[in-house]
Amino acid sequence: MDIGVLLPTGTAQWGAYDDAGELIAFGRHAERAGFTSLFVNDSLVSPRIEALTMLAALAPVTDTVTLGTAALMPFLRRPIQAAQSLASIDLLSGGRLTVTVGAGFPGRFGRPLYTLSELPWERRFARLDETVALWRALWDGAGAFQGEILRFTDIPPTTRPFRAGGPPVWLGGATPAALARAGRLYDGWLPYPPDPADYASGLHAIHKAAADAGRTTEAITPALFVSVRIDDDIDSGRRALDDYARATYGMPLPELEKIQAVVSGSENQVLERLEAYVAAGARHIVVRLGCLGMHAQRDQLERLADLIPAVRRACGPASTSAGLGTVTSHD
Template identity: 50%
Template sequence: MTKLGYVLPTTLPGWAEGDDPRALLDLAVEAERLGVDSLWVGDTLLRPVVEPLTTLAGVAAVTSTIGLGAATLLPAFRRPVQAAHALASLDRLSGGRLTIAVGAGFPNRSEREYAISEVPWERRFARLDDTVALWRRLWAGETAFVGGVEVPPVLPPSRPGGPPIWLGGASPSALARVARHYDGWLPYPPQPGTYARGLATIAAAAPAVHAPGAPAAGALAAGRAVTPALFASVLIGDGGRAALDVYVRAAYGMPLEVVETIQLLIAGSPEHIREVLGRYDGVEHLVIRIAALDLPTQRDQLALLRRGI
């Protein structure tokens, strides 16, 4: 059965005037009560946001079974060793419920975030892979060096080897890196065919991934399985494309006609949303962002989402 994840609205414009960000914890509790499988938070320096790792620590304290994740975390914004400590601590405090989807940012958008983080934009993909490899070495208790200095031991995560790490993106280089280095794939392609081709490409290089209609294969040589996931922005109801346009203009400053060429956005009845998502064969974990601009609507949409998807 496909798992359902919900993205907490930690970034503006997900709140209306007077919304209390502490209500995010209430939303997390409600999602767990409704039987949602996982809760996710985004990461950006381009607009106001409740910091993602801080949010997950708060959510871990008020929930007990629901999975926790970052979708997507941009490691370039954080010092690698300190991030390894923080993520291992989150995994321990949550009882091993953490999954991390990582990314390297978006051209013509994230360069500013890299600049204020004092990290070069060049070689960002190699730096991302190196950071993830460092985290895993530290979590496994292996010797690691940064700047020629041996890193002291970090707190071991709850699970041996640490939390699963997924990769966002659907470029050819991203697909190759998923197969080699990551535990899951979390893209948001607007066309099902793009997803199918990406999944087939990963499956060809990573035997643990199975293409739609094919039986699951064995584990990777490194002992990992790759989880095929999908990120989608959804709005249930009669507002349709007009409501989505309002949301994406508030979130990105661009019209729907532009944003929908980049990422998957769906509005309409539960039946319509199910039908669109059903075109994406092979998905094992849906990560849904609700395209609403205030917290009460997020709560109402969450209940509809759980009943209808």
């Protein structure tokens, strides 16, 4: 059972006197506190530390934690350039990189970014899948790639990652098409469904798609992205989460809760809710701390760290073969 934390790389999550350099110390502290992964998210439309730059900075100052993206949007970068950057981070970290990818979605995190990247919005999912296939080909030493959208010949030698085949690549998203693609093509799944029952049904669909493609269920890491706020005063905690939702997404908390997994309440209430996702099949939980300011982030990190043993116990010894954190072969 892996439990990780999303670093607050966006300036909307910082306090007035916070220093970006504190993110390094925050990541190192999370590793010492027992978290097994550090994740960062990706965007062009909000001020933040660029995702791959953040992971490269963390690689030499951490020892064991997985370094991951949640989620990287490959269309923001040239595909061969991105393959080079990801391979470099995997090398620098000694093979600790995990890459979750997404194609963006309608709204300010979707079509406008494609316009800025000078790419068409149409066929974005096919472009995403081909980009990942290109990365894997380059990481295996290919000198050419011929897809329907991406075509390259005479590719000079590129940086090879630490691990043969490169880092595992997970897919975000929970539409029926995304579930089928995750089962066929990807090494893991990182969604944020508000209802644990939807997580369970989504994972079942992924396993079916994997079986139909001749893959084993162990080849796919079942992960979860969830916002968490621990507070003994429920009303105060909800107000703080609402401030976070408005600062981060420009929407009130009740609207965010309709589309993303959000868990709040006392330690016992948060634990009970996380256990429901574990029972639904989640085996790598990536937590976004629902608070503003680095001091508050540290406080929530400490409170969540106290729950790590109990969340791991909820997984149970019979579930340790779920493939968490393992390097799997690619299709």
